[in-house]
Amino acid sequence: MIIDALQCSHFDREIFERLRAGGVTCVTATLGFWEDTLESLDAIGRYRDLVRANDDLVLIATSADDIREAADGDRTAIVLGYQNSCALAGRIRYAELFADLGVRVIQLTYNTQNEVGGSCYEPEDSGLTRYGRELIAELNRAGVLVDLSHVGERTSREAIEVSEKPVAFTHANPAALAPHRRNKSDALLRALAERGGVVGLAVYRNISGDYADTPDRWCEMVAHAVEVCGIDHVGIGTDLSEKGTPADIEWMRRGRWTRTAGYGANTPDQPLKAPPLEWFSTNADFPVIAQALERHGFSAAEAEAIMGGNWLRLYGEVFGGSAGADRAGKLAAAGHER
């Protein structure tokens, strides 16, 4: 079972076919970065249309069972996620509504501070705000995974502490090996794992340093993460952007918040997202990672956990607690299950 916890790809039928070719069981699709509520709802609507038009290849998953169902039916399960919490427009009750519409992953901040807390790129991390604390409780209740990949160190630490459900870095690497604001200290990785969370290592040059040069080098990064977090807390979150365009990068980097170049994970001399790796450029390439893990000496069980088993367990613990649009009152009266 192969699960990729984060992609920015422009999904279409061709990519869905590559997901099948790569044997990918489940992938989280990014539905937005800076989009407001209406744009975020638009994205859900468009994504549903895309899935309906390709339902021989994919389905939208909202539970671990859906992912198993996809695997049994030779289809790929798509998890809907946002890389920012701005779709919620600062409204605590929208967490439940978006959950009811199928969203299962929300990153608290993208590249700038917001009402929830600090981003990894802010010079000063405010920590988790009061709204942020309430929002995490609400996301827990609604069955939505809290993603801290682009979130600042202090806000991340506090989010890990207050969340009753395990949380995730869906796409980040160990800063000890690849120093970058986007990556995570060993202390933070350890804290995440101690609360049951999972880190998804990225196959993304900008935040991987030399460790992206070959699949075997990349596995050294996996080995470090496993050493710090334990074998049950490391997975894959490629951050792959198949069919991404310069306009996409421009939007990710600047959104609407700046007139100047905000480089995000890039540098002034390399303003665009780095090209994909030679050994991992499309969704058909996942077997390369499985083979490299084996060469590195991971057992079959360990490789299975890293390739997808850990995400499936986490999703099973977190997903599916949604209040249910039409179940208000009904659920509650049946014994306050939530």
Place this chain on the structure above:
Amino acid sequence: MIIDALQCSHFDREIFERLRAGGVTCVTATLGFWEDTLESLDAIGRYRDLVRANDDLVLIATSADDIREAADGDRTAIVLGYQNSCALAGRIRYAELFADLGVRVIQLTYNTQNEVGGSCYEPEDSGLTRYGRELIAELNRAGVLVDLSHVGERTSREAIEVSEKPVAFTHANPAALAPHRRNKSDALLRALAERGGVVGLAVYRNISGDYADTPDRWCEMVAHAVEVCGIDHVGIGTDLSEKGTPADIEWMRRGRWTRTAGYGANTPDQPLKAPPLEWFSTNADFPVIAQALERHGFSAAEAEAIMGGNWLRLYGEVFGGSAGADRAGKLAAAGHER
């Protein structure tokens, strides 16, 4: 079984208790008139909180089965509805999303022309627009009842024709007896009934003329509607506004579209909504109608159909076809049920 197809009441625990006292099985609550998408989502969130806090008295119903469940458990089923389609922001895909959030009734226009068609108060009724036609198909597919109460005559006629599912006037009276722009001609009532729709007669002085004076006079209006539509196509839609305030009326009449007094169903010399009737002023008064229907000579079966049976049948035919947030792909692959 008593079903009221439309209220503007400010629901709270006291009103829920009166609904129980009146033996009301189901009531459609108005969640908005002019509210935009975010405000409309806010209303859903607040309403869910209200229902969760009073789940010993009410539940949110999204199917006829839910209504039966409420009746069996001595609770009142609340159907969520809007008196305008502006919550959808002109986005065809939002019909399905709002359906997934539990909304089951949408009136195409309130008191002004919009992108869907003409209102009963416009001097010129454009008829149903191209978007309007697509929206009705989408509402049909999503299991949302199309309400034409405030909609113009021509737009209503065209909506009745194009809709594959029966539609409704949830709160309107026969114009032949009570001439008013808000009321419906016999021809239109007949067309509605021929396609399986139901009209809910209003206990609202402004659009009832003398027929609101006593419950027995009001039953003459019922008898006329039954003569025109047939016994299977007449129900109740009180338009009751328990705990309504002058600010509510101001909002209904003017929204944000005018600086001048838009009188809606009122007249310049009576700018506010008329006070409730003496014989029907709260949700505890429904038995008065049942008794009057009996005095008028309706059989027990006929009275049952009028009091709620007809709405329950219509809801059973229309509700619950929703695409389902998380079912895109899954449903489709299971044999394209929709």
